[in-house]
Amino acid sequence: MGATGFRIALACAWMGAATAPAADRPGTDARPTIVFFLADDLGRRDVGFMGGREIKTPHLDKLAAAGVRLDQFYAQPLCSPTRCALMTGRYPMRCGLQVGVIRPEATYGLPLEERTLPQALREAGYTTAMVGKWHLGSFDKAYWPNARGFDHWYGHLFGALDYFTHLRDGKLDWYRNGAPLAEPGYTTHLLADEAVRILRAQPKEKPLFLYVAFNAVHAPRQVPPRYEEPYGHLEGERRTYAGMVAAMDEAVGRIVAAIDETGRRENTLFIFASDNGGPDPGRVTDNGALRAGKGTLYEGGVRVCACAAWAGRIPAGSIVDEPLHMVDWYPTLLGIAGAGGGRPLAIDGRDAWATIAEGKPSPRSEILFNTTPRGGALRLGDWKLVLSTASAPRKKKAPEALVELFNLRDDPGERENLAAKFPEKVKELRERYDALAREAAAPRNAAE
Numbered sequence: 086m087g088a089t090g091f092r093i094a095l096a097c098a099w100m101g102a103a104t105a106p107a108a109d110r111p112g113t114d115a116r117p118t119i120v121f122f123l124a125d126d127l128g129r130r131d132v133g134f135m136g137g138r139e140i141k142t143p144h145l146d147k148l149a150a151a152g153v154r155l156d157q158f159y160a161q162p163l164c165s166p167t168r169c170a171l172m173t174g175r176y177p178m179r180c181g182l183q184v185g186v187i188r189p190e191a192t193y194g195l196p197l198e199e200r201t202l203p204q205a206l207r208e209a210g211y212t213t214a215m216v217g218k219w220h221l222g223s224f225d226k227a228y229w230p231n232a233r234g235f236d237h238w239y240g241h242l243f244g245a246l247d248y249f250t251h252l253r254d255g256k257l258d259w260y261r262n263g264a265p266l267a268e269p270g271y272t273t274h275l276l277a278d279e280a281v282r283i284l285r286a287q288p289k290e291k292p293l294f295l296y297v298a299f300n301a302v303h304a305p306r307q308v309p310p311r312y313e314e315p316y317g318h319l320e321g322e323r324r325t326y327a328g329m330v331a332a333m334d335e336a337v338g339r340i341v342a343a344i345d346e347t348g349r350r351e352n353t354l355f356i357f358a359s360d361n362g363g364p365d366p367g368r369v370t371d372n373g374a375l376r377a378g379k380g381t382l383y384e385g386g387v388r389v390c391a392c393a394a395w396a397g398r399i400p401a402g403s404i405v406d407e408p409l410h411m412v413d414w415y416p417t418l419l420g421i422a423g424a425g426g427g428r429p430l431a432i433d434g435r436d437a438w439a440t441i442a443e444g445k446p447s448p449r450s451e452i453l454f455n456t457t458p459r460g461g462a463l464r465l466g467d468w469k470l471v472l473s474t475a476s477a478p479r480k481k482k483a484p485e486a487l488v489e490l491f492n493l494r495d496d497p498g499e500r501e502n503l504a505a506k507f508p509e510k511v512k513e514l515r516e517r518y519d520a521l522a523r524e525a526a527a528p529r530n531a532a533e
Contacts, residue, residue, distance in 0.1 A: 116210070116292040116422050117395065118353040120344065121414075122337060123171070123296070125164060125218065125244060125303040126379060127390060128363025128370030131330055135390045137371060140327045141315070144338030145392075148355055152394025153403040153441055159410045159452055160361050162379060162386040164244060165220050166455070167360040167411055168298075172201045172221065172233070174415025174434035176453050178525035184457050185530040187222055189243055189254065193529040194222015195233070200429055202415055203234030206294045209424035214283050216240050216276045217298030231263055235296075238262055239279045241272075244300055248272045248307040271309055273301045273329070277336035281343040289348060292422070297340065301333040304364075308332055322369045351396050354421065356414065358391035376499040382454045382462035382471055383499050399442050407447035408464065413437040456522040460487075463518040467494040470514035490514070 130137045134149035161167040165186040166177035172195060177183045180196050187194060195201075203213035214237040215230050222228030223242040230238035241251065241258040248271055251259035259266050268275070280297055287293050312328030319327055337357070344353050363370025364379035372378050375385035393399060412434035420436050435448035454462035460473035471489040490504040490511050504511050 115352060118292060118344070118349050119206075119211075119294045119418060119422070120340065120353060120355050121171075121294070121296050122340075122355070122357040123168075123217070123298045124333060124357070124359045124390075125298075125300050126361065126364055126370070127302055127330070127359035128366065128372050128378075129359070129375060129385070129388065129390045130371045130373035131326075131363065132334075132390050134392060136373065139319070139371070140330045142330065142334040144334045144341065145357060148337065148341060148357065148394050149392035151396065151401050152355070152392060152399040153405055155358075155391040155393065155409060155441070156404055156406045157408040158358060158389060158391035159387050159408065159454070160358065160389050161411065161455065162361050162381055164218075164303075164360045168219075168221050169195055170411040171414055172203075173199045173430075174202070174412050174432035175199070175430065176412060176433045176455075176521075178453070178456050178521075179430075179433070181526040181529035183455055183525065184528040186244075187220060187530075189223065189256075191222070191530070192224045194224065194228035197227060198429060201234045202418065203294060203296070205234075205419055205424045205428075206422055207234055207236065209419070209422045211292045211294045211422060212236055212287060213294045213296075214238070215296040215298065216279045216283070217296070218242075218244055218300045219298070220244060226263060229263055237283065239266075240276065240298070241300065244303050245305065246272070246300065247305065248300070271307075271332070273299060273332045273336050277339045280340045284340070284343040284347055284349070287347075294418075294422075299333055299336070301336075302326055302329040306369075322365075326369050354393065354395040354398075356391075356393045358411070359389040362386045362389055374498045382460075382473075384493070384497060387454050387462075393441055395442075400444075403444065405440060405444060407440050408449065408452055409437050409440065409447060410434070410449070410452050413449070417441070451517065453518075453521050456518065456525050457528065461518065461522065463514055463521070464493070465514050465517060467492055468510055468514060469493050469499070470511065470518060471499075472515075472518070488515075 129135055131140050132142045133146040163186050166182050169177040169180050169182045207213045213235045215235045217240040219230050219242050239261045243253050243258055246253040246258045257265055306322050306325040308328040312332045313324055316324045316327040344350050362372050362378045362385045366372045366378040372385040377383040377385040379386055415434045416436045417438050439445040440447050452464040462471045469491045473487045488504045489502045491499045
């Protein structure tokens with residue numbers, strides 16, 4: 086479906102929701118429980134609500150149907166940068182986290198001067214809890230989740246751990262509040278178990294921020310056999326991956342059911358997104374018609390599946406076809422929570438509540454996808470500029486620079502490079518990109 090079709094769908098959804106309560110901001114006495122689900126390496130079209138048909142995701146589809154599908158929602162191309170964007174409301178290049186991911190041997194993390202989302206919410210009176218993958222620094226406990234605003238943390242510091250043994254590179258990577266924890270179980274199941282326990286123990290009158298950062302569906306491809314059985318017609322890693330998606334969907338369903346059981350549903354904001362596009366598209370994951378996947382600045386790497394639901398505040402069945410970015414959740418959630426000032430650093434995020442809940446135009450005219458020494462990308466309106474520098478050839482020549490220009494309204498799959506046809510548009514976007522690039526901190530990952 087094209088952009089026009091999405092706008093029609095949004096209009097229809099709003100006509101159908103004309104009698105629903107206005108989606109105004111809650112007062113502090115009605116601050117919602119916030120449940121933020123973040124999937125890892127999920128293909129954009131590997132969920133039903135984004136048009137997927139091959140893998141069954143009934144719980145996610147039901148959640149999306151109860152609220153809004155965000156069709157032009159962007160993340161970073163890799164997971165540590167996306168988590169930085171969510172936790173700070175700032176582009177990762179401002180934190181020096183624009184290159185690569187934070188590996189176990191790294192001696193850096195999310196800078197300590199950053200005021201994180203859970204810190205701000207806790208100051209506003211929220212209990213803050215996290216289950217799942219952190220990936221924002223481990224070399225010193227000052228960088229661990231409990232020191233960055235989470236009252237409770239259960240999960241792991243890195244990705245790519247074994248789903249059953251919880252080992253990463255032969256070392257246990259599983260903790261409860263910073264203490265190593267050896268316990269049996271499939272990680273997706275264990276994270277859901279912990280989230281349900283948190284919800285049942287939390288006093289109903291106390292607002293809660295629950296961040297559920299699944300390691301699913303990141304490699305290694307592992308899942309209990311019963312989840313693979315319905316996908317016997319699929320081949321190789323795609324079959325196992327499908328089972329992993331199904332297990333994650335089931336976990337989402339269990340957590341939503343716990344919200345219902347504890348009587349919180351009417352005042353709970355659910356958010357779901359992937360941290361980047363699916364890797365190895367076409368063989369393992371499905372990013373639909375979008376170009377490329379994880380690790381790239383093309384749409385398949387940064388335009389991800391996403392939805393949000395809040396009964397009575399977000400119209401059921403609505404679709405927003407406006408560009409938004411992960412950094413926008415920071416000011417949006419602080420606004421909903423009634424969290425005041427105290428921001429030590431300027432943020433890049435924009436409060437997008439009116440767009441999400443009322444279908445109004447996006448508060449942002451541009452999105453910086455990234456800027457690194459090797460290239461980057463910027464969206465300005467419907468136009469997108471992608472800059473990349475090829476590796477230097479063996480002969481001592483300057484590396485070749487590739488400039489690509491796309492019109493995402495007409496060509497969301499980025500098939501036609503319009504740079505030669507519209508040099509003035511290239512110049513306009515390049516000037517804005519260069520201005521932002523000059524604001525970037527030096528990459529902390531100097532090895533890449």
